[in-house]
Amino acid sequence: MACMARIVFTQQLRRFTETPELSAPVATxxxxxxxxxxxxxxxxxxxxxxxxxxxxxxxxxxxxxRCMDRVRLAxxxxxxxxxxxxxxxxxG
Amino acid sequence: xxxxxxxxxxxxxxxxxxNHGRWAVERVHFLGEPVSMVLPPLASGRMLxxxxxxxxxxxxxxxxxxxxxxxxxxxxxxxxxxxxEPVAGVAxxxxxxxxxxxxxxxxxxxxxxGGLFRSADGAESWQLVEPLWMQPGRAEWFGGxxxxxxxxxxxxxxxxxxxxxxxxxxxxxxVTRDNGANWQLQADGMHAAYMxxxxxxxxxxxxPHRIVRCAAQPDVLWCQHHNxxxxxxxxxxxxxxxxxxxxxxxxxxxxVHPVQADTAWFVPGVADQQRVPVDGALVVxxxxxxxxxxxxxxTGLPHENCYDLIYRHGLAxxxxxxxxxxxxxxxxxxxxxxxxxRWATVAPHLPPIYAVRFG
Numbered sequence: 001m002a003c004m005a006r007i008v009f010t011q012q013l014r015r016f017t018e019t020p021e022l023s024a025p026v027a028t029x030x031x032x033x034x035x036x037x038x039x040x041x042x043x044x045x046x047x048x049x050x051x052x053x054x055x056x057x058x059x060x061x062x063x064x065x066r067c068m069d070r071v072r073l074a075x076x077x078x079x080x081x082x083x084x085x086x087x088x089x090x091x092g
Numbered sequence: 093x094x095x096x097x098x099x100x101x102x103x104x105x106x107x108x109x110x111n112h113g114r115w116a117v118e119r120v121h122f123l124g125e126p127v128s129m130v131l132p133p134l135a136s137g138r139m140l141x142x143x144x145x146x147x148x149x150x151x152x153x154x155x156x157x158x159x160x161x162x163x164x165x166x167x168x169x170x171x172x173x174x175x176x177e178p179v180a181g182v183a184x185x186x187x188x189x190x191x192x193x194x195x196x197x198x199x200x201x202x203x204x205x206g207g208l209f210r211s212a213d214g215a216e217s218w219q220l221v222e223p224l225w226m227q228p229g230r231a232e233w234f235g236g237x238x239x240x241x242x243x244x245x246x247x248x249x250x251x252x253x254x255x256x257x258x259x260x261x262x263x264x265x266x267v268t269r270d271n272g273a274n275w276q277l278q279a280d281g282m283h284a285a286y287m288x289x290x291x292x293x294x295x296x297x298x299x300p301h302r303i304v305r306c307a308a309q310p311d312v313l314w315c316q317h318h319n320x321x322x323x324x325x326x327x328x329x330x331x332x333x334x335x336x337x338x339x340x341x342x343x344x345x346x347x348v349h350p351v352q353a354d355t356a357w358f359v360p361g362v363a364d365q366q367r368v369p370v371d372g373a374l375v376v377x378x379x380x381x382x383x384x385x386x387x388x389x390x391t392g393l394p395h396e397n398c399y400d401l402i403y404r405h406g407l408a409x410x411x412x413x414x415x416x417x418x419x420x421x422x423x424x425x426x427x428x429x430x431x432x433x434r435w436a437t438v439a440p441h442l443p444p445i446y447a448v449r450f451g
Binding site: 012013016017042045046047049050051053055057058087088 | 185
């Protein structure tokens with residue numbers, strides 16, 4: 001579809017819950033995430049904490065650029081943006 | 093007699109069975125995932141596992157058939173954090189479920205960063221116990237072992253339904269007698285060697301590493317504290333230090349006999365700045381006279397080159413008071429059938445063990 005942001009979640013999440021891959025007419029990162037959470041409400045708790053902030057070890061990339069606003073998630077999306085929600089690398 | 097136990101580890105939940113006198117791993121649940129705490133099956137059949145997924149947060153899994161099948165339930169969640177909330181550095185965000193206990197129709201969850209949650213519907217939903225969370229004294233709490241404070245011990249009173257004691261690192265011991273509406277700080281008698289001298293007696297900054305209550309004599313509580321062992325015989329009105337502990341009085345775990353309140357077990361480590369067994373030999377200190385004397389039990393435990401640490405929930409005694417299980421942060425698991433006199437290695441190479449529980 002034209003002029004729709006595309007949102008992709010890490011496959012690692014599929015161990016725990018469904019991860020919809022979707023395109024949506026959204027203007028911000030938060031709106032993009034909300035569109036995904038509407039399809040699978042359980043996904044919200046895996047990506048955001050109870051204050052609505054991005055979890056410390058989750059990262060989002062918008063068109064290859066790492067999202068820095070982890071609280072408001074107000075980063076703007078272009079009509080054809082690609083958003084990847086990934087796990088940060090950590091642990092052992 | 094067949095018996096079951098659960099071992100929560102950094103890389104899964106291990107279900108143990110004791111058959112013909114030997115413990116063995118029966119099944120592994122959530123292999124690869126950190127399981128911070130487990131609540132064995134209740135009378136209703138429900139059991140809980142608290143997962144602490146490194147990237148994706150704290151999750152609660154429930155089973156109604158003793159682990160044959162699991163399903164996710166909502167995790168406890170802190171309410172929206174008010175603007176300018178005064179306790180510096182503590183976000184209202186669930187970091188870990190550190191303790192789970194059930195009494196009557198209530199399940200209690202103690203968490204990092206210090207909130208106590210309750211569920212009246214078998215963990216289908218949780219409510220933050222706000223009177224404790226909103227205590228002005230919470231501003232004095234600080235982390236012990238973690239960056240934020242946490243509730244590691246929950247001791248419901250076995251006969252008084254409205255009474256619960258919780259132990260907090262570092263925030264002392266708090267008691268409610270009206271089902272959570274009001275809370276009293278009850279750590280008088282403890283002292284903190286890690287605080288400035290004029291603050292050492294402050295009950296609100298004590299670091300009780302673990303508190304357990306005798307089921308049959310509930311006025312008796314035992315505490316392995318950051319810098320010693322304390323006992324209360326008056327339901328936490330006062331605490332008396334136990335001073336003649338062999339080898340070392342540092343440690344994390346304590347277990348109390350379910351009937352004989354004067355019998356308790358501890359696992360010493362050298363000191364807080366060196367958290368390993370004394371002389372590289374794992375031992376258990378047992379008292380059977382309320383702390384007046386101890387026996388150091390080492391038969392069947394590693395005698396040399398052992399650096400296993402038994403963390404807060406790594407030592408458990410069953411309802412008979414005879415059988416013990418002990419699991420270490422380097423993945424060793426040992427069992428005793430005779431109150432700690434003799435031990436046998438159950439599994440030497442499990443993942444780091446967070447909690448051991450019978451049931």
